[in-house]
Amino acid sequence: MTSPMLDVGLHERRRNRRMQDPQYRAAYEQAARELAQTDAVIRQLDSLRADLGISKAELARRVNRNASSVRRLFTASQVRPELPLIAALADALGAELRVVPRSTEARRAVREHGRPRRVADTG
Amino acid sequence: MPPPRDRGQRRWHGQDADEQLPWAIVYYQAPDGTVPALEFLDGCPGTIDAQFTAVLDAVAAAPPPRFSGGGKWEAMHATMGGWYEIRLTEPGREQLRLFCLLENGTSDELARRGLPRPAIAVIPDMRKPWRTVFSERDYQRVRELGGEHQQNYPRRIAT
Numbered sequence: 102m103t104s105p106m107l108d109v110g111l112h113e114r115r116r117n118r119r120m121q122d123p124q125y126r127a128a129y130e131q132a133a134r135e136l137a138q139t140d141a142v143i144r145q146l147d148s149l150r151a152d153l154g155i156s157k158a159e160l161a162r163r164v165n166r167n168a169s170s171v172r173r174l175f176t177a178s179q180v181r182p183e184l185p186l187i188a189a190l191a192d193a194l195g196a197e198l199r200v201v202p203r204s205t206e207a208r209r210a211v212r213e214h215g216r217p218r219r220v221a222d223t224g
Numbered sequence: 225m226p227p228p229r230d231r232g233q234r235r236w237h238g239q240d241a242d243e244q245l246p247w248a249i250v251y252y253q254a255p256d257g258t259v260p261a262l263e264f265l266d267g268c269p270g271t272i273d274a275q276f277t278a279v280l281d282a283v284a285a286a287p288p289p290r291f292s293g294g295g296k297w298e299a300m301h302a303t304m305g306g307w308y309e310i311r312l313t314e315p316g317r318e319q320l321r322l323f324c325l326l327e328n329g330t331s332d333e334l335a336r337r338g339l340p341r342p343a344i345a346v347i348p349d350m351r352k353p354w355r356t357v358f359s360e361r362d363y364q365r366v367r368e369l370g371g372e373h374q375q376n377y378p379r380r381i382a383t
Contacts, residue, residue: 103335133278
């Protein structure tokens with residue numbers, strides 16, 4: 102039996118309202134950037150692994166870790182990915198980690214305002 | 225008994241993989257009308273609320289198994305199998321958690337739940353001091369609320 106369709110827009114309305122507060126918006130955007138960066142690194146590693154046809158278990162063996170630690174990393178089962186593990190995996194996949202400075206303008210904004218310029222307008 | 229696993233692999237019928245809308249984010253409402261997760265977020269400092277919201281939005285945009293978690297979203301195990309948690313630490317080092325269930329399935333099943341599309345259901349919160357652990361009793365309370373949520377057709381959510 103089909104139920105009456107619910108209004109599922111409360112979260113979005115609440116977020117849009119809260120984003121009117123500059124401090125809230127700054128915290129949201131900072132968190133979103135951090136999440137996106139972490140997610141991108143993990144996804145890229147998993148993509149490299151898949152392209153090379155290496156199983157998670159085999160990759161774990163190559164970096165002397167147990168298979169579950171690598172599986173957890175790629176399946177949202179490890180809240181704090183360890184940088185040494187990430188670096189070891191990158192190395193085992195023929196890649197390396199780099200910190201890439203953003204544009205000069207972005208760095209100037211950090212110097213002058215203590216945070217990057219807004220990169221997304223979600224609200 | 226843990227709730228049925230709803231990991232997101234099952235395709236939501238009626239939508240092409242490349243055209244997926246973000247999942248909805250809904251908040252469980254208790255029988256007395258309270259909404260534990262929203263009351264928790266409203267009581268948090270704005271910056272913490274913003275971080276929880278950013279995690280929810282990131283997961284909704286790339287639901288499991290696509291999203292790696294970004295370091296703040298974790299699939300739970302054992303007696304909490306089927307649950308996900310968002311983990312943040314307050315500046316005072318208090319540990320804050322939001323517990324979520326995934327609402328996914330065929331379009332008929334979603335319609336039965338009253339949901340226009342798959343959703344992340346945010347159920348309760350928990351907090352604890354630094355370097356302490358939640359007890360099984362704490363988790364039992366979370367599971368009871370989740371079980372209550374899943375018994376409702378349509379779901380009882382804050383609107």
